[in-house]
Structures are given as C-alpha cells and as structure tokens.
Amino acid sequence: MTLVCVWLWLAVSPPVALASGVQPQSGTVGALMAKLTPQEKVGQLFLVTFYGPSAGEGTEIANLLLNYHVGGVALLAANDNITQTTDAPLHSLTLVNQLQSAAITATQATPSGAKAPPFIPLFIAINHEGDGYPFTEIRSGMTELPDAMAMGATWDPEQAQAMGEIAGEELAALGVNLLLGPSLDVLDAPRPLGSGDLGPRAFGGDPFWVSGMGQAYIRGVHAGSAGKVAVVSKHFPGQGGSDRRPEEEVPTVRKSLEQLKQIELAPFFAVTGNAPDPASTTDVLLTAHIRFQGFQGNIYQTTRPVSFDQKAFSELLALPELAGWRANGGVTLSDSLGVRAVKRFYDPSEKTFNHRIIAKDAFLAGNDILFLSDFGLLPRADQTAKIIDTLTFFAQQYQADQTFAKKVDEAVERILSLKLRLYGTFDPADALRPESGLSRLGQGGDKVFTLAQNAATLISPTLDELAARLPQPPSPTDHIVFFTDTRPGRQCNDCPPLPLLDKRALEQTVLQRYGSQGSKQIREGYVLSFSFDELATYLDQAAIQAQGVGKETPTPEPLPLGLALDQANWVVFAMLNVTPEAAASGIVSRFLAERSDIPLGKKVIVFAFNAPYYLDTTDLSKLTAFYALYSKAPAFVDVAARLLFFELVPNGASPVSVSGIGYDLIEVTAPDPKQIIEICLEGLACSESPDKTPVPPTTDLRVGDTLKLATSVIHDLNGHPVPDDTLVRFSVTYQSEELAGLPTFLEAQTKEGIALTSLILDHTGQLEITASSEPAFSSITLQINVQRNEPSVITTIVPTPGPSDTPAPTLTVIPSATPTTDTKNPTVFQGRVVGRDFFMLFLGLIGAMIIGYRLGNQEGYQTRGIRVALAGAIGVLLGYNFFALALPGSDLTFSLFGVWAASMCVLLGAGLGLAAGWYWFVRQGNG
Numbered sequence: 001m002t003l004v005c006v007w008l009w010l011a012v013s014p015p016v017a018l019a020s021g022v023q024p025q026s027g028t029v030g031a032l033m034a035k036l037t038p039q040e041k042v043g044q045l046f047l048v049t050f051y052g053p054s055a056g057e058g059t060e061i062a063n064l065l066l067n068y069h070v071g072g073v074a075l076l077a078a079n080d081n082i083t084q085t086t087d088a089p090l091h092s093l094t095l096v097n098q099l100q101s102a103a104i105t106a107t108q109a110t111p112s113g114a115k116a117p118p119f120i121p122l123f124i125a126i127n128h129e130g131d132g133y134p135f136t137e138i139r140s141g142m143t144e145l146p147d148a149m150a151m152g153a154t155w156d157p158e159q160a161q162a163m164g165e166i167a168g169e170e171l172a173a174l175g176v177n178l179l180l181g182p183s184l185d186v187l188d189a190p191r192p193l194g195s196g197d198l199g200p201r202a203f204g205g206d207p208f209w210v211s212g213m214g215q216a217y218i219r220g221v222h223a224g225s226a227g228k229v230a231v232v233s234k235h236f237p238g239q240g241g242s243d244r245r246p247e248e249e250v251p252t253v254r255k256s257l258e259q260l261k262q263i264e265l266a267p268f269f270a271v272t273g274n275a276p277d278p279a280s281t282t283d284v285l286l287t288a289h290i291r292f293q294g295f296q297g298n299i300y301q302t303t304r305p306v307s308f309d310q311k312a313f314s315e316l317l318a319l320p321e322l323a324g325w326r327a328n329g330g331v332t333l334s335d336s337l338g339v340r341a342v343k344r345f346y347d348p349s350e351k352t353f354n355h356r357i358i359a360k361d362a363f364l365a366g367n368d369i370l371f372l373s374d375f376g377l378l379p380r381a382d383q384t385a386k387i388i389d390t391l392t393f394f395a396q397q398y399q400a401d402q403t404f405a406k407k408v409d410e411a412v413e414r415i416l417s418l419k420l421r422l423y424g425t426f427d428p429a430d431a432l433r434p435e436s437g438l439s440r441l442g443q444g445g446d447k448v449f450t451l452a453q454n455a456a457t458l459i460s461p462t463l464d465e466l467a468a469r470l471p472q473p474p475s476p477t478d479h480i481v482f483f484t485d486t487r488p489g490r491q492c493n494d495c496p497p498l499p500l501l502d503k504r505a506l507e508q509t510v511l512q513r514y515g516s517q518g519s520k521q522i523r524e525g526y527v528l529s530f531s532f533d534e535l536a537t538y539l540d541q542a543a544i545q546a547q548g549v550g551k552e553t554p555t556p557e558p559l560p561l562g563l564a565l566d567q568a569n570w571v572v573f574a575m576l577n578v579t580p581e582a583a584a585s586g587i588v589s590r591f592l593a594e595r596s597d598i599p600l601g602k603k604v605i606v607f608a609f610n611a612p613y614y615l616d617t618t619d620l621s622k623l624t625a626f627y628a629l630y631s632k633a634p635a636f637v638d639v640a641a642r643l644l645f646f647e648l649v650p651n652g653a654s655p656v657s658v659s660g661i662g663y664d665l666i667e668v669t670a671p672d673p674k675q676i677i678e679i680c681l682e683g684l685a686c687s688e689s690p691d692k693t694p695v696p697p698t699t700d701l702r703v704g705d706t707l708k709l710a711t712s713v714i715h716d717l718n719g720h721p722v723p724d725d726t727l728v729r730f731s732v733t734y735q736s737e738e739l740a741g742l743p744t745f746l747e748a749q750t751k752e753g754i755a756l757t758s759l760i761l762d763h764t765g766q767l768e769i770t771a772s773s774e775p776a777f778s779s780i781t782l783q784i785n786v787q788r789n790e791p792s793v794i795t796t797i798v799p800t801p802g803p804s805d806t807p808a809p810t811l812t813v814i815p816s817a818t819p820t821t822d823t824k825n826p827t828v829f830q831g832r833v834v835g836r837d838f839f840m841l842f843l844g845l846i847g848a849m850i851i852g853y854r855l856g857n858q859e860g861y862q863t864r865g866i867r868v869a870l871a872g873a874i875g876v877l878l879g880y881n882f883f884a885l886a887l888p889g890s891d892l893t894f895s896l897f898g899v900w901a902a903s904m905c906v907l908l909g910a911g912l913g914l915a916a917g918w919y920w921f922v923r924q925g926n927g
Contacts, residue, residue, distance in 0.1 A: 029416045032426075033409065035118045041412045042394040043069030045363065047125055047178075047333065048387055049076055049373040051380055053083045053091065053492075055098040060384040065102040065122070068391045071415065072123030072178065073099050074373065077137045080492045088491065089141040089174060089441055093433055096124050096175035100431040107428075120416070121423055121431040123369075125178035125232070128167055129201060131631045133489030133500055135181075140491070142170050143444035146451060148182055148217075149200035149611060150630035152209065152655030153455035155720045157216035160203075163451065164220020166444035172225035173437035177422055179221060180232045180286065184214045184267035185240035187656050188665070190613045192578065199577050199611045200630050202240060204655025205665045207263050208723030211270030215280040218271055222279045228422055232333055233271055235288035237306060237316055238264025242290055250305050250341045254293045257315070265319075272325035283418055284331045287313070287367055289341050305345060306365075307334050308358075313366040329417040334367040338374030338383070353377045355386040356393045363394075368411035445635065452635040456643060457628040457652040459612050460620045460661050469624050470603065473645040474514075474522055478569040482506045482529040485576045485585060501609060501632050504529045506574050509641040521645060528564045532575075532584035538562060539587075539594055565598055572644065573606045576632065578614040589615060592622045599623075607640045617660045628654060653718040669716045669723055671776035676799060678712035679730075679771050679782045701784070701792045706758050709782075713753035714773050721753025728755035728773045735766040761786050841880045844906040848872030848914060855918050868917035875913015879905040 033041070048070050050061035055073075064070045075081045075092065084091040100122055107119040129135040130145035143166050151160040171179060187202040203213040218231045237260055242251035255264070268285065275281040287307040295303050295312055303312045317326050336342075337358050343350050346358060359370055372390070376382035398405045423430055458466065474480055484505065488497035502508075507529040514521040538561045565571065578586045588606060592599065603624045606615070612628035620626055627643055627650060629636040642648040657665045701707060709730060714722050730746040748755040750773075761767070761784075769782040781797040852872035857865030882889075883905040 029413050029420065032118060032120070032416055033413060036412070037117070038398040038405075039391070039395045040069045040117050041408055042391060042398055044071035044120070044412045044415050045368065045370055045394065045408065046070050046387070046391065047072035047074055047123060047369050047371045049074050049079055049375075050081070050384070051079045053081060053095065055095060055102055061099070062102045064384065064387060065099065066106045068388060069106060069117065070122075070387075070391070071120065072125060072369065074125040074178075074180070074371065075137055075176075076127075076373065077139070077491055078493070080494070082138060083492045083495060085140060085491045085495050085498070087141060088138045089438055090435065092138055092176075093174050093435065093438065097432050099124060100175065100428075104428045104431065119426050119428055119431075121177075121419060121426055123178045123230075123419070124176050125180055126171065126176050127180045128171060128176075129181045129183065130163070130167075131200060131633060135201060138174075139489075142441050143448060144633040144635070145444070146448060146455070146631035146633055146636065147200040148203045148213070149655060150451065150455045150636070151217070152202070152204035152213055153457055153628065153630055153652040154451060155209065155653060155655070155718065156454065157212045159447075159451045159454060160213045161216040161220035161223075162447050163444075164217040164222075165224030166220075166447065168221035168224030168229050170224075170441050170444075172228040173433065173440050175431075175433040177228060178230050178232060178284070181234060182214060182217050182231075183234045184210060184271065185235055185238050186210050186263050186267060187240045188263055189241065190611065190656050190659075191243065192611070192613045197577070197579075197611075198240060202656070205240075205657055206655070206669050206723065207266035208669075208725075209655060211267040214267050214271050214282075215275060218282055219277075219280045230283035230418055230422060232284040232286050233268065233282040234286040235290075235335065236268050236285040236332075237288070237290075238268070239288045239290050240264060245341075248340050250289050250291055250345050252291050252293055252302060254299065256292075256294045256297050258297075260292070261319075265316075265321075269319075269321035272330060273321035273323070275325075281325070282330075283421075284333050284369075286333045286335055286371075287365075289335055289339070289345075305342075307367065308345075308361045308365050310365045317366055329414050329421075331368050331414050331418050332366055333369040334362045334371050336371050336373040337362055338372065338376065338379060340374075343377075350377075353386070355390050359390045359394070360397070363411075364407070368414055448633060449635040449638065452629070452631070452633070452639040453648060453651065455630055455636075455652040456639050456648065456650040457612065457630075457654055458625065458650040459608070459628050459654065459658060459663075460623065460626045463649075466625055470646075474570055476521060476523055477526075478522065479526045479564070479567045480510070480522065480528075480570040480572060481564045481568040482527070482572050482574065483535050483587070483591075484529065484531055484574040485582070485587075486531040486533070487576065487582045487585070500576060501574055501637070503531045505634075505637050506572065506607075506641060509637055510644065513641060513647075514645055530561055530564070532587045534561060535587050535591060536584040539590060543594070565595075568602060570603045570605065571599070573604075574637075574640070575606060575608055575610070575614070577610040586614075589619050592619050596622065605644065607643075609636060609640075611656065612654050613656065613658045613660065615660055620660045628652070653720075668718055669720075671714050671722050671726065671773040672717050672719075673775040673777070675715055675776050675778070677714060677728075677771045677773065677776060677779035679769055679780055679796075680710050680712070681708065701761060701786070702790070703761055703764055703786060703788050705761050707761055707784070708758045709756070709769065711750075711755045711771055711773075711779075714750060714755070714776065715753070722750055722773070724749070724751055726750040726755075726773060728757075728771055730757055730759075731770045731772070732759060733768045734763050735768060761792075764788050840903040840906050841876065844876040844880070844910050845873050848876050848910040852914050852917055855914065856922055858922075864921045867921045868914065871917025871921070872910055872914040875909040875911070875916070876906055877909070878913070879907070879909020882909070 048064060050059070050073070052059065055061050061073065075095070081095065082088050082092055103122050104119060107116050126137050127135050128137065129147060131147035132139050132144065145163055145167060151163055167179065182203070183198070183201045185198055185202045186207050187198055187205045190205070191197050203210045214233065218233070221229055221231050239251065241253045241255065241264065244251045271280060271282040289305040289307050291303045291305050291309070292312070293299060293302045295301070303309045306312050306316070316322065322330070342358060343353055346354060353376060355375060362370055372387050374383070376386045394408070398408050419426070461469065484501050484503050486499040486501060486503050489500050490497050507527050510522065511524055511527060512518060515524050538559055541559070573588050575588050576585060599622055604622065606623055606626045608614070608626070608628045608630070609632040610630065612630070615626065627640065629640055639648060643650060654663060657663055711728060714726065714728065716722050726749065728748050728750060730748065732744045732746065746757045746759065748757040755771070764786050767784045767786055769784070771779040778799050780799065783795040783797060785793040849869040849872060852869030853865040855865070856868035880902065883902045
C-alpha cells in the first residue's frame with residue numbers, strides 16, 4: 001500500500017518549478033569550469049544509485065543532488081527505483097524529471113546571497129540491453145527489444161542499427177541520456193556450464209562481427225535519440241574470456257596485450273579510434289573489474305583489476321586506437337565499485353569496506369566517472385553515508401593535492417564536453433521531458449518481429465535432414481505437449497513475480513494462429529502445457545517409484561503429465577539458459593537421459609530462447625530438431641510457433657560456436673571453398689555469377705600501365721562477406737617463352753568482402769591472373785593479351801567445378817599497396833609445368849629405356865636389359881613428379897635452373913634410376 005501511495009503522489013506531482021534566477025549555461029567548457037567550486041567539480045565525477053521510487057524533497061538522493069552536486073544518477077530495478085509493473089514508463093519519466101528538478105533547484109540563489117552554481121544537467125543512466133529481465137530495468141510499456149545475440153544471429157548490421165534507433169528514441173522520451181550498453185565482449189569460447197557465461201548479452205564470438213554490430217547499434221542509438229543519448233560500451237577491455245562472474249569475484253584471464261588486441265580489444269577499437277564516423281563512435285567506455293595474467297608477456301605476472309591498475313589502464317588508453325578517441329573527449333566509467341568482487345578483492349573476509357581507497361584507486365587508475373552502486377557493507381543502510389564521505393574526501397584531496405586536482409579538472413572537462421554534446425546549452429527547460437513523448441513508446445514491434453524472423457536458426461539437423469524427419473507439421477489428430485522454463489523475475493523487490501516465459505506462451509500463440517480461431521490445423525483439447533518445475537517433479541516421482549515399488553505395492557495413479565506424455569505425438573521444450581541458480585533449467589538434458597524411451601516415435605523439438613550451446617552432442621542426437629531463437633521477447637515466441645508449423649524457414653546462423661554440432665565460428669567465417677572468386681578491373685562491378693563477363697573485352701591498358709584489380713565479394717560458409725582483413729592471393733603469370741612458368745604473387749586483404757590490388761604491366765604477351773583465399777582456391781582466370789602499342793584484349797575463363805580445387809601456383813611475393821604479413825600461411829612454391837616439360841618427360845623416358853637396355857644387355861642378358869631400362873624410366877617419372885608436385889626442395893631447383901628446372905629433374909632422375917638399376921641387376925647379378 002505504501003508503494004501505491006508513493007506512486008500516486010509521483011504521478012500527480014508536477015516537476016519542481018524552475019526558479020526565475022536559473023539561466024541557461026552556454027559557452028566553452030573552460031568558461032563553465034571557471035564557475036565551479038572544488039565540491040561542484042568533484043560531484044561531476046560520480047554516478048550514484050539510490051533506493052526507492054521517489055526523488056522528492058527529503059529523500060537521500062535529493063540531499064545528494066542539492067547539497068553535494070552529484071553529476072549523475074543510475075536507475076536500477078533492483079533498488080526499487082521503478083515499482084510500476086503496468087505503467088513503468090510514466091513512473092520512470094516522473095522520477096527522471098524529479099531528479100533533474102532537484103539539480104535545477106540546487107542552482108537557485110541562496111537567501112544569504114551566495115553565488116549560485118551554474119546548472120549542469122544530470123546524467124540519467126540505465127541498463128537497457130533488451131530481452132527483459134534481468135538486464136533491462138524498465139520491463140513494461142516499451143518496445144520489447146531483443147538481446148545482442150539475437151541481433152548477431154541476423155549477421156545484418158542494419159537490423160542492429162534499427163534496434164539501436166528504437167532504444168535511443170524511447171530512452172530519450174523518458175529523459176534518460178546515458179545508456180549502459182551495449183556489451184562489446186567477444187564470446188569466442190562459450191562456457192555453457194561456467195559461472196562466467198555471458199550468454200546472449202554478447203553480439204557473438206567473432207571480433208569482426210561484434211565490431212560491426214556494435215558500430216551499427218551505437219549509430220542507431222545516436223540517430224534514434226537525435227544525439228540526446230550517450231552510449232556506454234561494456235565491458236572494456238573485454239570479459240568474454242573470463243571464467244567467472246565479475247560481480248562475485250574478480251576473474252583472471254591469461255592473455256597478453258598482443259592477444260587482447262586480436263580478439264577482446266578489437267570491438268572497442270572499432271567504436272573508438274577505428275570508428276568509421278562520429279555517429280558510430282562510443283561516448284563512454286565502461287571498465288570491467290578483470291585482471292590479466294601475462295599482460296606484458298610475463299605469464300607469472302598478474303595485474304590488479306584493470307579498473308584499479310593505473311599502469312595497465314594507462315597503457316591500454318595509450319594504444320593508438322584509443323589515444324585519439326581519448327584526446328577528443330572520450331570518457332571512461334568504472335563498473336560498479338560496490339559489487340562483491342571489489343569488496344572481496346580489497347578485503348577477502350568482507351568485514352571492511354574502505355570506500356575512500358576504492359574510489360580513489362579507481363579514479364587514479366583512469367576512470368573519469370565512478371559508478372557507486374551497492375556502495376557499502378550494508379548498502380541500504382550505509383550507502384548514502386559512504387557516498388557523502390567519499391565526495392567530501394575527494395573535495396579535500398582536490399584542495400590539498402595539485403596533481404589530484406589537475407586529474408579531476410581533466411576528467412570534469414571531458415564530462416562537461418560530453419554533456420554539452422548532448423544538450424548544446426545547459427538550459428533547465430531541456431533537461432525535463434513532457435509526458436507527450438510517451439506516445440512514441442512501444443511502436444517498434446514490427447521491426448523486432450522482422451529481426452526475430454531473420455535471427456531464427458536451425459541448429460540441428462540440417463534443413464535437408466529436417467525435411468526427411470519432419471515431412472509434415474502437426475495435424476488435427478496430433479497431441480502436443482509444451483514444456484516451458486517459467487522461472488520468475490520481478491520489476492521490484494515488492495512487485496509480484498512474473499514468469500520470464502509464461503507456461504502457456506507457446507500454447508496460446510499456437511492456438512491463436514492454428515487453432516479454431518485460426519487455420520484449424522490443431523484441436524485445442526489436444527494441446528497441453530507444463531512448466532519445467534512440473535516436469536522435474538514428475539521425473540523425481542518416477543525415479544522414486546522405480547526404486548521403491550515392491551510386488552505388493554499398489555501401482556499409483558498415473559499423473560496428468562505422464563498421461564499427456566504417453567499420448568503426445570509432439571514434445572516441445574521452450575528453454576532458457578542452464579544455470580545452477582535455477583534448479584530446473586537443465587531439465588531438457590535430464591529428461592532425454594532419464595526417459596530415453598519417451599522420445600521414441602515422438603517428435604521432440606527444442607526452442608532455445610537464450611544462447612544455443614547448453615545441450616551437448618548426445619542430447620542433440622535424441623532430438624528431432626533444435627532451434628535457436630536467442631531471445632524470449634514475444635516476437636520470438638511468435639516466430640517459434642511459425643517454425644513449428646512450417647510457416648517460416650529459419651534464416652539465421654549462430655553467431656557463436658556450438659560444440660554440440662561441431663559448429664566452429666573460426667571455420668564458419670572462413671571463405672567458402674565451393675565459391676568461384678571473380679576478378680574485375682577496379683571501378684567495374686563484378687557480376688553476380690561467374691558465367692557473366694565482368695570486364696570489357698578490350699581496354700586501353702598497354703605496357704607500362706598499372707592494372708587495378710578487385711575481387712567479387714568473398715563469402716563465408718554462411719553466405720556472408722568474410723571478415724575484413726581476410727587474406728587474398730593474386731597469382732600472376734606471363735605465358736611468354738622467356739617468362740613461362742614464373743608466376744608472381746600479390747597479397748591483399750578484404751574490406752567488406754572485397755580485395756583490391758594493383759599490378760604494373762611490365763611485359764608484353766599473354767598474362768593470366770587468378771585469385772584465392774584459403775580454403776577457397778577456385779577463381780575465374782583473367783587473361784590479358786598485353787600489347788605495346790595497341791589496346792589489350794581481355795578474356796575470362798570460368799573454371800569447371802570439380803570435387804576439389806588446388807591452390808594457385810605461387811613463387812615470388814610482390815607486396816600490394818598495403819603490404820601484409822601472414823605468418824599462418826607462408827608463401828610456398830607450388831610447382832608448374834608447361835608443354836616443354838611434358839616433351840622433356842617423353843624424351844627422358846625414351847632415352848632412359850634405350851640406355852638402360854644397352855647397359856643391362858652387354859653380356860646378352862635381355863632380362864637384365866629390360867629391368868635396367870625400367871629402373872631408368874622409374875627414375876625419370878620420380879624426377880618429373882618431384883618438380884610437378886612441388887615436393888620439398890623443388891623451389892630451390894626452380895631458383896637454380898628457372899624454366900629448365902623440370903628438365904633437370906628429369907635428367908637427374910634418369911641418371912639415378914639407371915645407376916641404381918645397373919648396380920642392382922648387372923653388377924650384383926640379381927637379374
């Protein structure tokens with residue numbers, strides 16, 4: 001009742017009236033800094049949290065804003081900031097306006113006539129990662145966005161941008177200006193049973209695609225909010241490789257800085273120094289509490305948590321990709337300084353909490369803004385006091401320590417610069433949001449549904465195998481049993497628990513579309529739903545009965561769930577993640593193990609509304625089909641129902657590795673070996689299919705000109721463009737007599753799937769160019785008849801597809817415009833034979849057989865003569881194949897004898913074969 005009264009008061013209370021003396025602040029950061037006292041500067045460094053749904057007069061958060069000039073506030077559902085389960089947006093807007101109004105009130109002139117501080121709007125921060133509970137704070141009344149992994153499963157940055165636009169527009173309407181997200185962690189090695197499992201919070205496991213999705217999402221947030229919402233990218237420098245939850249204990253990752261650059265840091269580089277435009281650039285980096293072993297190459301040396309390690313943090317920020325972003329005003333924000341991991345790091349006994357040292361260490365390490373959440377031993381009782389003492393301590397340090405003061409000024413300048421980018425001028429009227437903006441909420445459902453369709457993935461089996469296993473969808477005579485993970489979540493601590501997935505969510509969607517009110521493909525009485533907890537109870541009882549039933553014990557009445565299973569033709573599971581915190585979350589594996597008799601003759605379907613890697617190979621082998629939806633938002637439940645009834649074909653592909661089916665992301669994102677790479681002249685688009693001529697038949701190119709080449713888009717195994725910087729090799733061979741068999745080799749790297757290079761035409765004659773990108777070795781052959789004084793004639797030759805393609809021949813590496821080094825794929829001589837070499841083979845065979853016969857037949861032994869002749873012929877063939885197959889050492893032969901290398905190998909093989917035959921059959925008399 002108390003919460004209801006508070007909510008009614010909030011809903012009807014207007015924001016605090018603006019004082020007439022509060023004027024908009026404009027001008028430079030320097031001008032603003034000159035107006036601030038040390039206490040006001042220090043206040044800008046903190047993003048605080050509070051408990052309760054109100055920021056009205058007399059509350060602890062109002063006191064922090066009015067008297068301590070705190071610069072930012074984060075809203076958390078766990079702190080009961082949002083208590084409405086039906087109209088959370090209006091509640092949130094009212095609360096945000098209250099907070100900004102308190103900051104405005106703090107700038108009013110005092111009765112004593114003291115100079116009023118300038119108005120600086122608050123940062124209002126919130127988690128809004130999508131997929132509802134637990135990483136979305138406002139859980140009703142807004143568009144139910146998907147999580148990052150669902151976006152990643154589309155492999156389409158435009159759809160990630162669309163989700164960012166929705167988030168940006170809706171948060172801006174609520175007055176939120178600091179989005180704590182997205183997570184840019186790279187889930188390159190999923191840990192399905194580990195406590196460090198990030199699950200669907202990550203875009204995926206490939207740094208290139210995480211980078212692209214992160215850029216697009218950030219670009220969307222900026223566009224949707226019209227630049228009014230700043231983006232905080234988490235969790236720098238990347239916790240995808242951690243083995244435990246950073247909230248509970250500081251994880252340690254064994255990686256050097258060079259290894260971090262390749263995977264973990266790449267997405268953060270992509271949204272800072274390597275961002276393609278300002279719109280794709282993150283505003284803030286949130287620093288994770290994570291430490292590294294071997295950071296500087298010494299595997300025995302471990303850093304402190306990076307968020308508290310000044311040396312390691314400074315070294316990271318000094319990297320070229322981050323230094324420019326930092327110099328241009330990039331802001332850093334610590335992760336929560338009150339989580340258990342921090343408390344245990346500073347005091348493993350957890351009996352003390354030295355808030356001053358923790359905050360100071362985090363600030364000196366390089367965090368501009370300090371996130372004070374759970375900031376005390378008993379936060380609900382002592383957090384506010386700890387925050388006030390920390391603010392007071394920082395103000396004292398500012399006045400006593402010039403070095404500290406200088407660091408504070410630099411951080412505050414970055415913070416003010418960001419706030420000015422958001423607001424232009426600090427006008428109190430702009431800090432408050434009208435209720436009319438709430439009409440824009442909840443309008444993005446169609447875009448989410450489109451994404452859900454494109455993200456849906458058939459993990460196992462393949463589409464062809466599924467067609468054989470499931471020729472028809474459920475029919476009116478089929479019985480369907482749904483089992484759903486219904487674990488609860490709450491909007492606030494006193495709010496009623498609500499299931500993350502309703503027990504009948506799939507059933508109701510199926511009945512609505514395919515029942516009596518829809519296509520009438522099923523009968524309503526033939527569809528039943530149970531929760532995972534109910535299935536766990538059924539299995540427990542079945543186990544007890546199997547162990548304890550004696551001959552005289554009466555057979556118990558069958559349970560409704562058991563009867564439903566016996567009658568079912570279809571058994572369908574709707575699962576979330578598997579975690580020890582939810583006892584029944586692993587029930588799918590348990591069911592398949594303990595009741596292996598039930599799936600026999602039934603169609604068993606599993607829909608994963610979370611990450612796709614919680615079932616192992618044995619589990620998957622017992623399923624009819626396993627689909628990944630990645631998110632539990634209603635649009636994804638709708639798509640699951642359509643998949644069940646064959647209304648949709650799954651278009652997505654897992655953005656993370658799935659060990660249960662041998663799905664390795666490194667292999668999946670490599671070039672598809674079945675494709676035929678096209679080669680075009682730069683500026684002329686390659687055709688969509690290699691049977692078209694991608695270049696004109698003649699060109700004005702002549703000897704001495706530069707030929708600029710481009711490949712078609714090179715695709716990976718999922719049909720998407722390969723990651724940027726994928727190595728492509730161009731093989732260039734002149735067919736003129738003096739240069740025949742002497743290929744040159746150029747290397748280039750892809751950008752958006754296309755590789756570019758250039759070649760100086762320094763010889764006349766016919767030039768052949770092919771391209772390869774391991775393991776894709778097949779390409780068209782571009783033939784150019786280079787003339788000295790006439791236009792070149794160009795011909796394209798399309799290869800005949802075969803069971804396998806062999807790599808193009810290579811010999812000499814010629815660096816392209818941007819030379820690269822590929823240590824994994826060193827250049828090797830791959831052999832090449834021409835017509836002259838075949839002729840020498842023929843002559844060698846004849847000569848060796850004639851000479852061999854005469855050597856063996858000197859004493860009239862014809863048998864010996866034949867055997868020596870055959871030995872010579874074998875030597876010729878061995879010598880020839882030594883060169884043609886590019887066996888070790890053949891490259892040295894080629895470098896010594898050039899175009900005559902094959903001939904020399906034939907002669908040498910003949911000599912060795914004849915000598916061996918003569919010695920064995922003639923001298924030793926073994927003939």
